[in-house]
Amino acid sequence: MKLKKLMAGVMVGIMAFSMAACSGGSAETEGPETQQQSDASGESKTVGISMPTQSLERWNRDGSYLKQQFESKGYTVELTYSDNKIDQQVKDIEGLIAGEIDLLVIAAIDGQALSQVLKDAKDLEIPVISYDRLINNTDVISYYVSFDNYKVGQLQGQFVVDTLELNLDDTSKKYNIEFTAGDPADNNAPFFFNGAFDVLKPYIDAGILNVPSGQTEFQQVATKAWDTATALTRFQNILGSNYSGGTQLDIALCSNDSTALGVTQAIDSDYAGTNKVLITGQDGDEANLANIVDGKQTMTVYKAVANEAIATLDLGVALLNGETPDESLISNSGWDFECIYDTESYDNGTGTIPSYLLTPTVITKDNIQTELVDTGYYTLDENGYPKGVQ
Ligand code: GAL
Numbered sequence: 001m002k003l004k005k006l007m008a009g010v011m012v013g014i015m016a017f018s019m020a021a022c023s024g025g026s027a028e029t030e031g032p033e034t035q036q037q038s039d040a041s042g043e044s045k046t047v048g049i050s051m052p053t054q055s056l057e058r059w060n061r062d063g064s065y066l067k068q069q070f071e072s073k074g075y076t077v078e079l080t081y082s083d084n085k086i087d088q089q090v091k092d093i094e095g096l097i098a099g100e101i102d103l104l105v106i107a108a109i110d111g112q113a114l115s116q117v118l119k120d121a122k123d124l125e126i127p128v129i130s131y132d133r134l135i136n137n138t139d140v141i142s143y144y145v146s147f148d149n150y151k152v153g154q155l156q157g158q159f160v161v162d163t164l165e166l167n168l169d170d171t172s173k174k175y176n177i178e179f180t181a182g183d184p185a186d187n188n189a190p191f192f193f194n195g196a197f198d199v200l201k202p203y204i205d206a207g208i209l210n211v212p213s214g215q216t217e218f219q220q221v222a223t224k225a226w227d228t229a230t231a232l233t234r235f236q237n238i239l240g241s242n243y244s245g246g247t248q249l250d251i252a253l254c255s256n257d258s259t260a261l262g263v264t265q266a267i268d269s270d271y272a273g274t275n276k277v278l279i280t281g282q283d284g285d286e287a288n289l290a291n292i293v294d295g296k297q298t299m300t301v302y303k304a305v306a307n308e309a310i311a312t313l314d315l316g317v318a319l320l321n322g323e324t325p326d327e328s329l330i331s332n333s334g335w336d337f338e339c340i341y342d343t344e345s346y347d348n349g350t351g352t353i354p355s356y357l358l359t360p361t362v363i364t365k366d367n368i369q370t371e372l373v374d375t376g377y378y379t380l381d382e383n384g385y386p387k388g389v390q
Helices: 002-023 057-072 086-098 117-123 149-163 188-205 228-242 257-270 286-293 305-320 328-333 365-373
Strands: 046-051 076-081 103-106 128-131 141-147 175-180 251-254 300-302 339-342 355-358 361-363 378-380 386-388
Touching: 046 057, 046 086, 057 076, 057 305, 076 086, 086 103, 086 117, 103 305, 128 305, 141 149, 141 305, 149 188, 149 251, 149 300, 175 188, 175 228, 175 257, 228 257, 251 257, 257 286, 286 300, 286 365, 286 386, 305 328, 305 355, 328 339, 361 365, 365 378, 365 386
Parallel strands: 046 076, 046 103, 103 128, 128 141, 141 355, 175 251
Antiparallel strands: 300 361, 339 355, 378 386
16 A cells, blocks of 8 residues: 555655756645645555543543644544543544554554554554554554653652651651542553652651541552543542541642542532542643632642644654654754653663653642633633633
8 A cells, every 4th residue: 555655755756846947946845734645656644543432521622722733734644532431542543544644643542462463563664653642562653752651650649748747757647548540541540649758758658647437459440441430439438437427637739630630529418527638630631620629629730632633633744754853853843842852761661762741730729710711721711710722
């Protein structure tokens, strides 16, 4: 299939060059910014985008932003959502590859489940960008674009330390904390959890932070599919088993907003204490931002996926132009957001994947206006609740 396209391209190239030679112009045709991007055979270049689900709020924004960005540069976009079903995502990616795409952008449901299907992409020399979540055990991954996931967790852990003014030299104040992490199939989830736990472990070791449930290992606190109802049920069980006798819960460290929503609902329904529990999250989901405005959730870590899409666009265009981007992509693209080029942190089992990592932001009630509304990412509805701009 590639050979056919290549041969057709040679003919088109010869025709274009001869016409240009006659007219004295360049073989390159001028045109508007959104001129169609065509391959050697004159066919429109196509970008295949595979998103995990629409049931977790952020991915709707990711898919929409990515589609907008690539279409704005004249690419044809095929966008799929796989309903958080691993087999469906494999089928969706098979369909994209069969559709003769020129670039694949994938946010994996299960980072271990795509090795086989991506062999076809390798055979067809389709570059693959691992988007937001690292895809493992395949050497077809060209690059990884995400946020600094370990830092997301560190920000959550440090927020707890700073808010409660924890001090390793002062063991007189003690607090009870419980952890809720993400999907074990998601390569990001351990990074989030470890980032937070590594900040808080010294305080646990010093006896300043206690974990009444005893659940401090990732596998114990993980939440399949990041599911809100699963997080709710698990936390109701933790409250029933460890907090029914008047024990106070001070902190619920949740890796993201969909799990924080379930934990908050469990605390609302099943926690007998009257204190305000410090609850963390990630993503800036609308329901959680409303809870932050209402004082039910304390913070979320916001990741401007609009910028993640811009970084992915510029990386994808470079790959489609046959380039091998490196750190200079950041400075050459003139991005107005922070991004680091990392060639050490993300080994996907076949070697370290060069990564572009954007910087996450702590959001509390105090900076929703400046960080989310003034930046244009959200508007405020009539109740003062942030609504995502799509
Ligand atoms: C993670 C993603 C987070 C989190 C979760 C659920 O991989 O980086 O933003 O929300 O998935 O979508």
